[in-house]
Amino acid sequence: IKPLPLLNLTAGSMMISSEKVAHVQLNNPLEHALLILVKSGYSAVPVLDMHYKFKGIIGKTVILNNVLGIERFEMERLSDITVSEVMNVEVPSVKQSDHFLTCLKSVIDHPFVCVVDQDGYFDGILTRRAILKEMNKYIHI
Amino acid sequence: IKPLPLLNLTAGSMMISSEKVAHVQLNNPLEHALLILVKSGYSAVPVLDMHYKFKGIIGKTVILNNVLGIERFEMERLSDITVSEVMNVEVPSVKQSDHFLTCLKSVIDHPFVCVVDQDGYFDGILTRRAILKEMNKYIHI
Ligand SMILES: Nc1ncnc2c1ncn2[C@@H]1O[C@@H]2COP(=O)(O)O[C@H]3[C@@H](O)[C@H](n4cnc5c(N)ncnc54)O[C@@H]3COP(=O)(O)O[C@H]2[C@H]1O
């Protein structure tokens, strides 16, 4: 095991860059967000504003929670609620220059975190899979 | 970094044991499965048969894919389809005695894997979070 090369990896070198990341916009109705999620196959994706600043995360869980009525899932309500009303804003983010340990800690409780620059612009996402792949490379004896 | 203690960890010591794992049964209708998923908050859970043998995994993605019609999500169809008809059966599993490296490799492409005994009985699940927490403990300098 050679620890130093692993620990010097940065978020920027491990992230999926923004053009490859499925996302939704702040003012999209949940109906549009759920279609994006089902078609992309992802359980949750970043929410950006019209300037591509990172604003939060929206997922199938919170969307379905919001339409679960007493008797049935009231899917018609999806066009009446916007992403900004229900998205999760308490989401940690990292910078491209952050090193491996910071990145590892950030994904312990989150399947992915967003990589943002100092002005809050969205650079990409750092996934648990990327972290686990690097560990697998370096931990081999 | 002390590699040996980390590499000697077994799936059994890191798993969430079966009584704490939300799951559904093979013959449940998708309507029941989706309710379990939304109420537990999990995006996917194991599918067991009536003898508690591990059979597959069911998640919100595949359920929603199955009811997405041309015009809308046809939620009424959820009571007509059973879990066994749509679940994902190509899911790796590990044994309680498997060591850390085997466990790490198994979660690179899967948020969780099931821990089963030699007869296929369900012992628990091994999550990416459990693996990442151990790495975080041992990788500290
Ligand atoms: N189309 C696909 N092809 C191959 N494998 C797939 C896949 N979709 C999902 N997976 C596998 O399932 C894991 C969980 O995906 P999930 O959508 O729940 O959770 C994902 C999703 O919420 C988000 N994510 C990943 N890639 C994304 C992208 N290109 N755009 C938007 N969000 C993404 O990051 C989370 C963690 O991703 P991670 O890669 O660690 O882990 C992924 C990956 O191992």
Ligand SMILES: Nc1ncnc2c1ncn2[C@@H]1O[C@@H]2COP(=O)(O)O[C@H]3[C@@H](O)[C@H](n4cnc5c(N)ncnc54)O[C@@H]3COP(=O)(O)O[C@H]2[C@H]1O
């Ligand atoms: N109620 C809760 N409290 C705190 N944190 C929560 C949570 N629900 C989800 N999370 C966080 O979100 C991650 C992804 O959850 P997800 O449901 O997509 O994906 C989960 C879910 O499909 C399954 N899973 C985890 N615990 C489970 C359980 N007790 N029963 C059934 N399935 C479980 O394993 C996957 C990976 O779990 P992991 O712990 O690595 O990663 C979890 C965890 O970090």
